[in-house]
Amino acid sequence: MVLASLPYAGYSQTDSTAVDTNPPESKERPFVTLNPTDQVPQVRAIIPMDGANVFFLNHRGQIGAAKFSPGLSQIGWDLYSEIKLNALPSLALGPNYSILTASENELTQAFDSDKNAQLDFFQALLQDWPGRGKGVTITAGPVADQWGRIILALSPGSLNEGQPARARLVAWHPEHKKLVTVTESELLIDAFAINRDGLVASRLHMADYKDGYFVSLTDLPSFDSKQPDASPDPMPFTLPSLVIPAELTKNDPPVQLCFAHEGGKEKLLLPCPKSKHLIEILPEKLGNIWQGSILLRGKTERPVESIVEMSSGVILGGGSEGFVPLSGLSEPYRIMRITLAKDGVILFFNRSIDRFEGSKPENYSVKAIALNGGETTLAVVPVIESDGKAVILKTNAISAGTVLRVVCQNLPSEKGETLLSSAAFYTVHRR
């Protein structure tokens, strides 16, 4: 038996928050008793408390707590609540180890009010929003932003007669009554994540498009605590920024998004639970436009539905067959990044490539697929960098508004390893 202290992290509150009318509370920390079990939790969403403990949502809608070693070996888990919530696959942490969940029709905060490490009080924080009476529902969230707000995605709805129906990301702040729209979108938002700088990555729903999956990157306007109820002006509009080609996911839609940090760079990870493919996006900002590389990062042994970064570069996944550590593993030979050069593109690999094969132009195929249709095959001249880990593919001019599809047909590593995926992509909005 392991007695796992739950150093449940929450948002610490300042003196400006609500007056505490309760009697002084015990400063003892609660413990969840983690009994040895062979059972595997079916994980739909994870929220880290710190580098070793997480809360998770299982497939039945119950909230659990799990503890891990520094190397992400699972030490144990137990339920934090046996109530089966009708919750969307996302969790947010509130104060005092409370947990926020959302269903289509309610934002709920669950408390352990008697400090026995079981949730016992479920408060409906939000049940009304613009368009609620016309069928607008919550489609994703809750996600906390860096200003302590809870962000939810609402389904498309027209707020006023004659206006086009738009999906919305709305912000709810505990100290302010009004729900504030922070971005609008023409497409329904299936899932989203927010990084520490306020960058929102959203998976946009486009049921009729079968060749890929749209991700948008939108900078949230700063929160002005002096004008907490003010809507941003101009209102940011969420446009499809990046396309994840279906061939990279085996036609399996990515379900969730997670920002993670490796090698000094911020990445976006998206799991595809059925194909077990893990997609990696390296966002780059040019002016006010986001674009970037779209790569296959790995194929997991078990399905992954949810990903969190426990601490910088330490990544944990979870799915129907339990938790899956996603960092500290031996990495397959793969394309790590694509960048645009003046006269073509540069491919970066995590191992030195076979120079003989790498120098052959016929081993590369670069196509520019216009975002509005049509494609062009570009002639390439490869130049291998001295360390063997980068190849410059000199091409004709690459125009903006295209998705570059780069395929390395026969490009083993110096040691003869086969590429994890011969294809990699780059969405170009601006040169």
Place this chain on the structure above:
Amino acid sequence: MFDVIPTDITLDSNPGYSASPFPAMVPATSAFLKISVLAGGMLLACPVLPGQDAPPPQATSSPPVSIPVKLDISRRSLKNFLTDEAALSPYRSPDGTIGELTGLFMIGSGSVPYAVFWDSLSCRLLGVLDITRPGEAESVAPLPPSGGDETVKTAPSPYVLKASGPAQFSGPTGSPATPVYFGFRLIDGKPEFLYTSGPLAVEERIWLEEGGTLLKQRFSVRDAAKGFRILLPAEWKERVAVSAGTWKNETLTVPAEAAGEVILTYRLTDREPEPAVSN
């Protein structure tokens, strides 16, 4: 403002978010809890007022020991099974369509053949399903060939209880109010729903006893200086015994003195048929 960087904190900060229709209630969630605990466990005498029906059989002040059933509580969306127009009213959209039950609580137990439904939109007990009976679509027997005696036998509804009529809760004047759901909590594993109905702050606890054959519904109402009323569907009345209050038709009037606790006990099993008289 909150610090979003998780830190290893001790449990001495304030309770949760304070946006709530219950300004005094939410920051003081625990205080709210304590009030109800103090109010619990007390059965208050209820006088019979002139003009009212005689009181129904009441739960005695020292009821036999009954073992609560360990409950399984889930929230889910379900096709709307209500059939009564007044009960359906909160679910009717502006275009007239009937919406799903999206805020539904389902309360049951692996050992019990009943599922109890309580909904957070209308803040009422919507029904009790006997899961051993065939569904309503299946229970409609096909019409016999014409020409014969067309006595159609229909199986009983699988719903032991099904809500009908307007909102169950009203103030002392009987004026209806749109209820507003606040949340729920667990008291010894039993769900207690918290909502307001006009000026009344209501705590409604639901659980099963006697192997699941009895459904208990406990009301505790704050700010009910003049008492309150509960309107039950006519079909429910024959199954219910109450711990306090007086009936007039289907309306139970609870005086202020008993507002702290009223328990309704529903018999979920059908009565045993009267034994045949023989000489």
